[in-house]
Amino acid sequence: MSAPFRFPRFFVTSPSPCPYLPGRQERKVFTELNGPHAGELNDALGRIGFRRSQSVAYRPSCAGCSACVSVRVVADEFQPNATQRKLLRKHRDLDITACRPWATDEQFQLLRRYLDVRHPGGGMATMDEADYADMVEHSPVTSYVIEYREPAPEGRKGKLVGACITDQQADGLSMIYSFFEPEDANRPGLGNFIIMEHILRSQRARLPYVYLGYWVKGSERMAYKTRYKPIEVLGPNGWSLLDDEENFEPQPARVRETV
Template sequence: MTYPGAVHRDSGGEVRNQSLTADRLDFLFATRLLPCPYLPQKDERKIVVALADDRAGRDYERLIRAGYRRSGAIAYRPACPACRACVPVRLPIAGFNPSKSLRRVANANLDLDVRILPPTARAEHYDLFRRYQDGRHTGGEMADMDFAEYRTLVEESPVTTHVAEFRGSGARLMAACLFDEMDESLSAVYTFFDPSEAKRSLGSYMILWLAAQGREAGKSDLYLGYWIEKCAKMAYKTRFRPLEMLDRGEWRRML
């Protein structure tokens, strides 16, 4: 995907593309360099596109195939200088056959009750989100997110978005998953869970659940965001095979 036009730097230091027409994408810019939240001694920069409400679904599916992700009302992809570690990955749903270890994960969570809810920020979900951040991602880019910012994450979506909640015995909230639904695919936007329940592998279980939902709905792919080889927190994505990666504009088998 190409976005023609001259690029200039405004007074705030951002890079903007000025020639996007109304029938393409409304707004395109590159963020300032910031410390990478995944790899030490690296800087990150993102290309950001605003999703217009009247055609957000159409644009988003096109963008996600090109390696973008969504956060709120924008889509973004890494454009870091001298680094290509972030690899967009997706799971072709029709070809997915869970391994023995993943089947054990599924069996370990058969007791959970799952509900699909509208994308509304709830205090109980935010409390779980905070415990997850404190237990698993201390110092990460979302570690200090307050409730207002969490509400933006959940509710500010111009596309079809759902929240799935997973409850255990006594209706205890164990995990939650924010995901997008497009015409041909699903996208896991963000998942979080009770860090005291590590034995359940709830992160992997939610991916299994999403794949099952996608299969039932006739979707072709489940987008899993970015994978970084040297980031241990992303290693779980390689459990899901066949896994495809976006390589020089083409999706190809990775594992």
């Protein structure tokens, strides 16, 4: 194992306004993913709470705040509840394809509709086609764009209604970013369906986890992430089941594993 993999160089961003908690500042620690061991490094960092963005792995490192908590679904123990089973039946006719990480105009136009309705004024609101291509294609690890399309006659492609940029890690799937048709009355709950489809995909591949990124207790935007049980949170002593969400108090996760 080469030294650049064992001892990556880490950097810290300057503070900026927190997108989840008003009045707070966010800061990130990050490192570059490159070279022949990029996938292994990404796997190791993912187990200690890092996320990938293009060729960078990052995690929150905010002074005096530990509200952002890494979460992952225990895929092989997931049992959908009645509402989730209904959604799985509702969307089971979709054509689902794991595509190579190559950006298309169709994907970008869907992303624009999604951002304009769901996240107007957000951090990605000004993203253009080149930015989107960078997000999809600049991946030094095993990545896919999972496409969700309306059914169509054989030999034709149906309308694209959902997509997810997904990394395959050694111990699971990491959902980097998902987006979907925001105002389709015939396709309610597409975002929830995409998460469950990833859980089922992990089960078929015998991968134990689906990484959902960061959860912030009390943030309405993040509340959906704890609907998928059992779910684990990363704390000072590693990963543990989230049994009592109401009384959960986030604690800073210490980097205990050697990367």
